[in-house]
Every structure is written in C-alpha cells, then in structure tokens.
Amino acid sequence: xxxxxxxxxxxxxxxxxxxxxxxxxxxxxxxxxxxxxxxxxxxxxxxxxxxxxxxxxxxxxxxxxxxxxxxxxxxxxxxxxxxxxxxxxxxxxxxxxxxxxxxxxxxxxxxxxxxxxxxxxxxxxxxxxxxxxxxxxxxxxxxxxxxxxxxxxxxxxxxxx
Amino acid sequence: xxxxxxxxxxxxxxxxxxxxxxxxxxxxxxxxxxxxxxxxxxxxxxxxxxxxxxxxxxxxxxxxxxxxxxxxxxxxxxxxxxxxxxxxxxxxxxxxxxxxxxxxxxxxxxxxxxxxxxxxxxxxxxxxxxxxxxxxxxxxxxxxxxxxxxxxxxxxxxxxx
Amino acid sequence: xxxxxxxxxxxxxxxxxxxxxxxxxxxxxxxxxxxxxxxxxxxxxxxxxxxxxxxxxxxxxxxxxxxxxxxxxxxxxxxxxxxxx
Amino acid sequence: xxxxxxxxxxxxxxxxxxxxxxxxxxxxxxxxxxxxxxxxxxxxxxxxxxxxxxxxxxxxxxxxxxxxxxxxxxxxxxxxxxxxx
Numbered sequence: 368x369x370x371x372x373x374x375x376x377x378x379x380x381x382x383x384x385x386x387x388x389x390x391x392x393x394x395x396x397x398x399x400x401x402x403x404x405x406x407x408x409x410x411x412x413x414x415x416x417x418x419x420x421x422x423x424x425x426x427x428x429x430x431x432x433x434x435x436x437x438x439x440x441x442x443x444x445x446x447x448x449x450x451x452x453x454x455x456x457x458x459x460x461x462x463x464x465x466x467x468x469x470x471x472x473x474x475x476x477x478x479x480x481x482x483x484x485x486x487x488x489x490x491x492x493x494x495x496x497x498x499x500x501x502x503x504x505x506x507x508x509x510x511x512x513x514x515x516x517x518x519x520x521x522x523x524x525x526x527x528x
Numbered sequence: 529x530x531x532x533x534x535x536x537x538x539x540x541x542x543x544x545x546x547x548x549x550x551x552x553x554x555x556x557x558x559x560x561x562x563x564x565x566x567x568x569x570x571x572x573x574x575x576x577x578x579x580x581x582x583x584x585x586x587x588x589x590x591x592x593x594x595x596x597x598x599x600x601x602x603x604x605x606x607x608x609x610x611x612x613x614x615x616x617x618x619x620x621x622x623x624x625x626x627x628x629x630x631x632x633x634x635x636x637x638x639x640x641x642x643x644x645x646x647x648x649x650x651x652x653x654x655x656x657x658x659x660x661x662x663x664x665x666x667x668x669x670x671x672x673x674x675x676x677x678x679x680x681x682x683x684x685x686x687x688x689x
Numbered sequence: 690x691x692x693x694x695x696x697x698x699x700x701x702x703x704x705x706x707x708x709x710x711x712x713x714x715x716x717x718x719x720x721x722x723x724x725x726x727x728x729x730x731x732x733x734x735x736x737x738x739x740x741x742x743x744x745x746x747x748x749x750x751x752x753x754x755x756x757x758x759x760x761x762x763x764x765x766x767x768x769x770x771x772x773x774x
Numbered sequence: 775x776x777x778x779x780x781x782x783x784x785x786x787x788x789x790x791x792x793x794x795x796x797x798x799x800x801x802x803x804x805x806x807x808x809x810x811x812x813x814x815x816x817x818x819x820x821x822x823x824x825x826x827x828x829x830x831x832x833x834x835x836x837x838x839x840x841x842x843x844x845x846x847x848x849x850x851x852x853x854x855x856x857x858x859x
Contacts, residue, residue: 490782
C-alpha cells in the first residue's frame with residue numbers, strides 16, 4: 368500500500384500522480400482523482416489570487432493521520448494527497464487527492480472523505496487578494512456538516528471542534 | 529455547460545479531458561476524474577484481456593441520457609464520459625468520467641452516479657479472455673444496489689430492471 | 690409485421706447470429722411473448738432463452754420490461770444484464 | 775514553565791506576531807484559561823481573542839478543545855477555523 372502526502376509551493380501533475388499509483392500493478396480497477404482549483408470569484412467578487420498559509424509540521428501530521436484513517440476504512444491500493452501553499456492564481460490547482468482501489472466505491476468514498484477532512488481539519492487558511500486589499504475566507508458550516516458524515520460512533524463522542 | 533460523450537476503441541487521455549473542462553473558465557473549483565481500469569485478475573483467476581461488446585446507437589443514447597440527468601441533478605460546469613470497446617489488456621483504461629463544478633460535492637456525486645449507471649444500464653458486456661478460453665462476466669447485485677441509491681421516488685416507481 | 694431482432698453477448702453466441710429480420714407471428718404482442726415464441730424455434734434459441742431472469746430487452750434502443758407491447762417496434766434487442774463501466 | 779505560542783492567519787495578524795515564548799503564569803492551567811490571560815495582555819490580544827467561537831487551538835500540533843490541560847505542552851497554537859482543501 369503506497370501512501371504519499373506532500374505539501375509544496377510548486378504546482379503538481381495530477382496525471383503523473385495517478386499513473387504512479389497504477390504503475391507496475393494489475394490489481395487496480397478504479398482510480399479517482401480530485402483536484403481543487405482556485406476560482407476567479409469568491410463571494411461573487413472577482414479575486415486576484417489566494418494565498419494559502421499553513422502550520423508546517425502540524426499540516427503534514429494531520430493529513431497523514433487522515434490518510435492512515437482512509438486506508439484503515441477502505442481497501443485502498445494507493446493514496447496520494449498533495450496540498451499547495453503560498454500564492455495561487457485563479458485557474459491554478461490547490462489540492463490533489465488520488466485514490467486507487469480494486470473497486471470504485473472504495474476509491475470514491477476515500478477521496479470524498481479525505482477532501483471533507485482537508486477542508487475542516489487540516490491547518491490551512493486561505494487569504495483572498497483583491498484589487499483593493501486582502502481578507503480571510505471564512506469556514507463554511509456546510510463543510511463541517513460534510514465532515515460529520517464520516518464520523519464513526521466512537522469518534523463522534525470524542526470529537527474535538 | 530459542456531457535456532461530451534464518446535465511445536471509442538482507442539485509449540483516452542484523462543488529464544487532457546480534465547484540462548479541456550477547465551480551459552478558459554474561472555468558475556471551476558473542483559474536478560473529479562474517475563478512471564476504470566482493466567484488472568489482471570477476475571474472480572481470482574489471471575486474465576489475458578477483456579473484450580467489451582456494446583450496442584452501438586443504444587449505448588451512446590443511454591449514456592447521454594444519464595449525462596443529461598446528472599446535469600439536471602447537480603450544478604455541473606462540465607462533464608465528459610468516454611467508454612472504450614473492443615479488446616483491452618490488464619492495466620489499460622476502460623472508462624473515464626470527468627466532472628467539473630464550483631463545489632466538490634456536486635463533482636463527486638455526479639461522477640459516482642454516472643459510474644453506477646454505466647455499470648448497470650449502459651449496454652456493454654465484458655468478455656474475459658483466459659489462456660484456456662473465454663467467458664462472460666456476470667452482473668453483480670452490488671452494482672444494482674449501488675445504482676438504486678440514486679433513484680428518485682418517481683423514477684423508482686417506473687424503474688425497469 | 691416485420692421487425693429486426695438483435696442479440697448481444699452470450700445471447701448472441703447461443704442464438705448463433707447477431708441479428709435477423711423476422712415476421713412477427715399473430716398472437717405475439719409483448720416482449721415476453723416474443724421470448725416464448727423464440728424459445729420454441731430450436732435448440733439454440735431454447736438455450737439462449739432458457740433462463741429469462743438473465744435476459745434484458747430493449748425496443749428501439751430503450752430498456753423495456755417483458756410485459757411491454759411490441760406494437761410499432763422496428764428493432765428489438767435481447768441481451769444479458771449489462772456489465773459495462 | 776516556558777511555552778512557545780504560535781499564531782496563524784488573522785489571529786497572527788491581530789496579535790502582530792507569528793510566535794513568541796512566554797512564561798506560563800501561575801493559575802493558567804487550560805487552553806481556555808490561557809486565552810483569557812492572553813486577551814488581557816493588551817489591545818491587539820484583546821482584538822485577536824475577542825470572539826472565542828472563532829478560535830481553534832492545538833497543543834503540540836494536535837487539535838484540542840479549550841478545556842484541555844496545558845501541563846507539559848511545548849507549543850500551543852491559536853488560529854481561526856481551517857479553510858484548506
């Protein structure tokens with residue numbers, strides 16, 4: 368089971384990462400790739416860029432913990448998470464999750480789960496840069512609700528928010 | 529809203545198809561790519577290849593109908609479905625679904641929905657080629673159950689299976 | 690009334706042909722009735738249609754259940770449950 | 775007891791620094807207690823910690839709720855709800 372977590376300033380190559388998960392093995396039947404992209408509008412106002420701040424050390428640890436959790440919950444054959452930080456312009460990629468499995472449901476569910484957790488638990492913060500200044504994006508309740516879907520009964524009791 | 533359905537013998541380029549959905553627009557925030565891959569084993573026995581037979585005319589119509597259904601149900605900004613036919617060897621891609629949306633849930637749900645329907649409703653049949661002969665893959669009840677998840681109350685009443 | 694029949698996957702293999710044009714016999718009015726009639730046409734057809742549970746049908750490229758009326762159909766297809774994707 | 779404090783995003787901007795080392799005052803035993811104490815250190819801290827509902831905390835790089843005991847912590851971080859992904 369190949370699992371890779373990377374935080375980086377540089378762009379990533381989603382197709383290459385997907386190819387690496389398949390390479391040299393014939394048990395992969397499904398590959399799901401999620402790419403999160405910087406939109407040109409935020410709250411219906413055009414933006415110039417996003418700047419992603421993160422908590423080095425903790426961000427890697429949080430993502431790795433959730434990657435391990437995904438591997439425990441679904442029969443994955445490969446998993447790659449890449450999260451960029453720094454300044455990102457509209458149209459550029461922010462985050463990549465690739466999951467490989469023998470069957471599609473595991474690949475879909477694990478990618479969906481990881482994205483919900485990245486949105487709500489990984490210590491990253493998005494600052495919006497506009498012509499007239501900067502502001503911080505606010506967390507959405509919808510994202511918390513999405514992450515709640517994955518809580519197992521025991522985890523729900525101990526949940527920290 | 530860009531929607532593309534293609535049936536072809538030739539391989540496809542998932543990264544290119546995803547790039548085409550994003551190109552020239554800044555409202556895409558999420559791209560989900562599902563790739564179905566020919567595995568080297570079927571029912572725990574090694575295989576030499578799969579041959580996909582399809583019903584020309586009906587296959588396109590069925591997939592286009594479900595693509596339109598996906599567009600009706602989720603706020604998609606782009607959708608591409610490519611299904612190969614003919615002989616496909618282990619490790620080679622069989623099917624591609626790419627969905628683009630402003631938000632991740634729509635992109636995930638629509639891709640998941642389309643794959644469940646392709647598995648159970650699109651007129652394709654997989655023949656397994658082994659060293660000692662050929663056989664047809666049997667439909668899985670798990671796939672029917674997965675497709676059932678998406679039935680809306682009215683559709684459920686009229687469902688044909 | 691003349692109608693084109695098409696067979697796919699193991700239905701095609703058992704029947705021994707991919708398609709044929711038939712003249713619909715009087716009294717055959719539904720897809721299920723057509724399967725009954727086809728099953729009586731010889732050993733290969735009997736084999737193809739022996740287990741209805743595993744046969745799906747389409748009229749003019751739309752999935753239909755066995756009780757569907759044939760009237761007006763130009764093309765009727767029979768095939769196993771689909772295994773695409 | 776000395777502990778490193780780290781601030782991120784608008785908590786960092788309001789406090790005016792990314793990190794600092796402090797000597798933990800007697801009587802401050804929980805993360806919530808530390809926030810109370812920090813809020814009393816001046817205008818910039820009062821502003822940063824004015825709405826606790828929007829402040830998250832981590833001890834040694836693990837998310838913790840406000841009632842968590844500080845004892846043994848080397849690094850405590852304060853930040854807004856996360857907006858990654």
